[in-house]
Amino acid sequence: MRALAAEAWKLASLPTVWIATAVGVLVPSVIAGITASATLGAITRGAGTVPGVDTGYQELAFGVVGAIILGVVGISSEYFTESEESGGGRQITTSLTVVPSRLRFLLTKISAIAIAAALLAIIAAATTMGVVRVVLGAHALTLGADDVPRLVGVVCYWVYTALLAFGITVLTRHGVIPLAVLIANTSVVTVTYLLTKITPLANYLPDMAGVRMFIRKLADNTVEISPLTGGLVMTAWVAVLLVIAAIAFTRRDA
């Protein structure tokens, strides 16, 4: 428990984590605001469109970049080498002196990042849905019982993505490559989405499967995966990656 508090404190004192928070909350809510006002414009012009079933959720799929940054810097900061004037040390040596069990250290770290990502997702989802509601006013689709599992899906997706980023960074020990790969894959047309054009198997890649938890209409995609299956597929990916990361972490030199 004290180890968890220490990990939470470490996360909270990293400036990049606060950048991640700002990105995670601002990106989806600002985009949702822009999209919703465009929809409202179309409605008032009499173009007669109703907001799509994925209004807000679509934007939350981009906001996951905040969770990615969180997962990456959560562990890459441990491996950051201080400048020579301050001794050239790394935080990981101190951390492992204090918590000598590698597995326990990694589990606490995973818990801290999962909790932080879940909090971030809840705040981001609440802000984004709030912005959509305020902008669209009476035209907004009412949040009903259907939305509860979808919002839970958003939180799951963010937590899993943060853990994926975390797992990759445990293996690379440096944040740049995982950040570049994962941010590039959060763009409007993702690499994994393009892969689904080549093979339908790509629909089972972690992000393509994971978004099914809350996105109902994927553009130009005919493969149907139920939200539950999507969630389970992503869970499997995360579990496998974290096991590999744990094995590597417990066996390698720090």
Add this chain to the structure above:
Amino acid sequence: MTAFPAPATRARGPEAAQALAAELSKLVSLPATWLTLGGTLVVNLILAMAFTIAGLHGSTGTKSATDIGLASISYAQAGFVILGVLAACSEYTGGQIRTTLIAMPRRALQLTAKHLTLAIVVLPAAAITAASGVALAAGVLGDTATPVTSGHVAAALSGVTAYLALTTLISASVGALVRQTLAAVVIVLGYFFIAGPLLRDHTPAAKYLPDSAGFAMWFPVADNASAVTPAQGALLLMAWTTGLIVVVMLLYRRRDT
């Protein structure tokens, strides 16, 4: 009483040449430079292969080997962003920047030399990366590809090369401004991959922003009168890059290291 010798001053010309040589030596001796460029080339070839296979299935909407071979560049540019940021931020891991500035006290000259060196290294690398993707697409598509004139290919390739070089320079100046590798990478990639594309979809004025203007240099855009032409795109992106470098240079001269 001792007479102090007059401090030796270096002539501008040789000083600039020496600064350029020093920055070049630093850049080519960073393993990260070659790893990034090599990794980008490999990733670009893999993505180009994927796009080509999609093209064979007819799901790309175009049959031109140039367009298909260059489609992967919009992802592979991440490698060039990393290179630019690393070139600037490697000075700040450890205290190399202090050694650098003792050797080259004229900060404007040093920063100019750094950006110039980066351009010298990146231009051939970008040309090779872009050309290899197009060659791969042309080779695999063979006769099924839409025939294009060599002038069109040359224009697209030179546009891509210039775009990647300018993107690298933009990344380097953001790196010099932020001084932290991860933060700079997050800012630049977040702009190019998330904020930029989304703004492009929603606001018409976004076509004058660096990423969209740069895209116009090589990416086929819809024919309409208000679209940015490749030449205008190049000018806009050059203006953005120069402006950013000037701002960074002004701050760089005044800030502590």
